Amino acid sequence: MITLLDYGxxxxxxxxxxxxxxxxAYERAESPANDAAENLWLLPGDGHxxxxxxxxxxxxxxxALQSRIHQERPLLGICVGLQLLAxxxxxxxxxxxxxxxxxxxxxxxxxxxxxxxxxxxxxxANSHPAYRKDSTGWLYFVHGYALEVSDCTVFSAEHxxxxxxxxxxxRVLGFQPHPEKSGAFGRDLLDQSxxxxxxxxxxxxVQKVPQ
Numbered sequence: 211m212i213t214l215l216d217y218g219x220x221x222x223x224x225x226x227x228x229x230x231x232x233x234x235a236y237e238r239a240e241s242p243a244n245d246a247a248e249n250l251w252l253l254p255g256d257g258h259x260x261x262x263x264x265x266x267x268x269x270x271x272x273x274a275l276q277s278r279i280h281q282e283r284p285l286l287g288i289c290v291g292l293q294l295l296a297x298x299x300x301x302x303x304x305x306x307x308x309x310x311x312x313x314x315x316x317x318x319x320x321x322x323x324x325x326x327x328x329x330x331x332x333x334x335a336n337s338h339p340a341y342r343k344d345s346t347g348w349l350y351f352v353h354g355y356a357l358e359v360s361d362c363t364v365f366s367a368e369h370x371x372x373x374x375x376x377x378x379x380x381r382v383l384g385f386q387p388h389p390e391k392s393g394a395f396g397r398d399l400l401d402q403s404x405x406x407x408x409x410x411x412x413x414x415x416v417q418k419v420p421q
Contacts, residue, residue: 212236213249219262219267219290220254221229232401233411242274250407255290259355260302262290272347277308284407286380289353292377292384293371296357309385311377313358322370325354330367332375332387338364339406340406341376345396349387353372356386369416383407 212229214222216238228399229236239245253275255262266272287295296307301317307315318324329348337343341364349367356373359366365376366385368387376399378385383403390394403409 211246211249212404213245214253215251215253215266215271217262217265217271219265220256221330221412222254224250224388225254225288225390226272227395228311228400229271232397233414234404234409235412241269242271245274250284250286250404250409252276253285253291255294256286256352257290258301259290259293259299260305263294263307264303266294275308275397279308279382280336285383286403286407287356287382287384288390289386289388292374292386293355295353295382295384299355300354304384310360310362310379310382311374312360313374315355315357316373316386316391317355318353319370323390324368324370325352327352329392330369330375330387332365332367335363335366336361337360338378340364341399341402345402348390349392349396349399352388353386357384381407382398 293315294307295310296315297309298307310393329350333346359372359374362377362379363374364378366372367375375386389400
C-alpha cells in the first residue's frame with residue numbers, strides 16, 4: 211500500500227490516476243496519525259519550497275519524514291518532493307532540507323526561460339538496480355529550480371545547465387519531473403521505482419526487482 215502525503219502542496223489527482231492505471235493500491239493521509247506505518251510514503255509537491263516545507267511542518271509530516279529517513283524506510287519524492295530531500299534550496303536559503311541527497315537545489319539557467327514548463331530528454335547518469343540500463347526518454351517538467359548533479363543522480367537532464375532528474379540513495383528515490391504526466395516512458399519509470407521500493411501491483415504478475 212502507498213500513502214500519498216496530502217499536506218496541501220500538490221494536486222494529487224493525476225498521480226492517483228497513474229497509480230490506478232498501473233494497478234497500485236494507495237490512500238491519502240493528511241497527517242502521520244492517519245498512516246499505516248508499513249506503507250510506502252510518496253511525497254509530492256508543487257509551488258514554492260518554503261511553502262511546502264511549512265505545510266509539512268504544520269501537519270507533522272516533517273518530523274515523521276525525518277524519523278522515516280533515519281529508519282531507512284522506503285520513500286519516493288516527486289517535483290518539490292525531491293527538492294525537499296536535498297540539503298537545501300536557493301529558493302529558501304533559511305530552510306534546510308531533509309538532507310538525503312547531497313547538494314543544493316539551484317535556480318535553472320543561465321540563458322533559458324524560467325520556470326521550465328515542458329519536456330526534456332533525460333539520460334542515464336549512473337546505473338541503479340531500479341531501472342533498466344537502456345532507459346532514456348522525454349519527461350515532463352514544471353520547475354524553476356533543480357538539484358545539482360551528484361553521485362546520487364541516476365538520470366540527468368539539461369535546461370541551461372545539467373541537473374538531476376532522478377536521484378537515489380538507499381531506500382529513497384526522487385523525481386524532479388512529473389512521471390505521471392510524462393506518457394508511457396514516465397509511467398514506466400514510476401512503475402520500476404515502485405517495484406524496487408517493494409510495491410506489488412494488484413492483479414498483475416510481476417517479478418519483484420532484487421533489492
